[in-house]
Amino acid sequence: MELTLNSSSSMIKRKDTKSSRTHESSPHMSFAKMKPPTYQFQAKSSVKEMKFTHEKTFTPEGETMERFEKLHVLSYPHPKNDSSVPVFVMLPLDTVTMSGHLNKPRAMNASLMALKGAGVEGVMVDAWWGLVEKDGPMKYNWEGYAELIHMVQKHGLKLQVVMSFHQCGGNVGDSCSIPLPPWVLEEISKNPDLVYTDKSGRRNPEYISLGCDSVPVLRGRTPIQVYSDFMRSFRERFEGYIGGVIAEIQVGMGPCGELRYPSYPESNGTWRFPGIGEFQCYDKYMRSSLQAYAESIGKTNWGTSGPHDAGEYKNLPEDTEFFRRDGTWNSEYGKFFMEWYSGMLLEHGDKLLASASGIFHGSGAKLSGKVAGIHWHYNTRSHAAELTAGYYNTRNHDGYLPIAKMFNKHGVVLNFTCMEMKDGEQPEHANCSPEGLVKQVQNATRQAGTELAGENALERYDSSAFGQVVATNRSDSGNGLTAFTYLRMNKRLFEGQNWQQLVEFVKNMKEGGHGRRLPAEDTTGSDLYVGFVRGRIAENVEEASLV
DSSP states (O other), X not given: XXXXXXXXXXXXXXXXXXXXXXXXXXXXXXXXXXXXXXOOOOTTOSOOOEEEEEEEEEOTTSOEEEEEEEEESSSOOOTTOTTOOOEEEEOXXXXXXXXXXXXXXXXXXXXXXXXXXXXXXXXXXXXXXXXXTTTSTTOOOOHHHHHHHHHHHHTTOEEEEEEEOSOXXXXXXXXXXXXXXXXXXXXXXXXXXXXXXXXXXXXXXXXEOGGGTTSOTBTTBOHHHHHHHHHHHHHHHTTTTBTTTEEEEEEOOSGGGBSSOOOSOOGGGOOOTTOOOOOOOOSHHHHHHHHHHHHHTTOGGGGSSSOSSSOOTTOOGGGSTTTSTTSGGGSHHHHHHHHHHHHHHHHHHHHHHHHHHHHTTTSSOEEEEEEOOOOTTTTSSSOHHHHHHTOOOBTTBOSSHHHHHHHHHTTOEEEEOOTTOOGGGSOGGGTOOHHHHHHHHHHHHHHHTOOEEEEOSSOOOSHHHHHHHHHHHHOSSSOOEEEEEESOOSGGGGSHHXXXXXXXXXXXXXXXXXXXXXXXXXXXXXXOSHHHHHHHHHHHOSOBOOO
């Protein structure tokens, strides 16, 4: 679609009426806040470690200039207000095309200019494994991302880059399809057990099973080695920019970039909200691990399979013997199984974050990882949907403190979703409590000494959603946010009222949640008012076509 930028009440005016997809949800792009292993936890400290980083700067003629940039390693720099929270905006999933080029660069340039004028800190982008390494093992193509870095740097913005080792497509909000690299899919076709499998034998190609993390199944390399080589290539390619324009690196650790199992896949109608999902432990590598764990504690019979009474994807907890109020989840067997299942997920995250922290050590960039906000059935005793995803969180067991401690071990920021949701907005039969879940994670990160960042799970433009994020950040119940990433940039974001809500939200977060409604005209000389942003774009850009 071709769009025209102007200074009317809508930031972007359509030139035709074709519709475009704008639906989003938590399992898409994940972008978050990163920090290296040297990162020290000094919450709200006024003393910040500084360093100078040598950075190359692109010029329009393709030449490079060199400069030294002072970086705040311990946090994003906000000298005026220690409670200030930087806001990033997620870029479209197909920001880089399958051919490896920046998608619609003219539109991207106009959009970045608008975001800079709105006061955002930067943007987030997925570095897709399926794009970068698609031509063969260790054959990396970073050129489309180099184009983006050039453009982001030109506008004075920062960039969060997600190491996306998962497939794009098949979940809510996935508006395009980017499979795993073809050579990886070829190995999967030879050995289907390389991907997660449910009890019915259904294979999920979103992500390589963590059961084979340390097995050389990818043409002589283990999955952890493949992910590590990918990250090492990224650091080598962008050495001069990491810690400068590239402020953050998020490490993908599962489907949708989240540290979890693919327990609620939406492709082909497999799962539907608020279903409990299914355990993903039936590939041969996971079964072998389960058997070995059972034998190690003298319970050989428990290692033959996963729970037989855990129901199906679309069931509710009370439909099953395992998840009902006093079900098998609370038995000796249930505790055994969940300790193994969640422990495997923690071990996977530990391996990946250990590798990432070593690779990016001393780079000046933050490291982060993403944890899913699975809020349905949170108000039940078993927390069924969290259990199938690998979070051993029940009425009797805290599943998020071990995760927060593991993140803290590697100096990694924990990025959590569903920050915009309120309990009262959820259907009663789903027993949701996104607010309770967020509070628990806030408390877990505070207790572990881990920094917390957030994002919205669904596409929202209303003041209620933005207000909830502000309120969460100001809450005294646990950690406030070090950064927030808004999902996602699309044409609707730039429409008049939606745009104004975003600009006001950015201002509120910069002021630590104490900001007031933005005026239509400048009365303070701040250059942060709605009319200024519109005017600046109209002056510099006449026409753009949004992705």
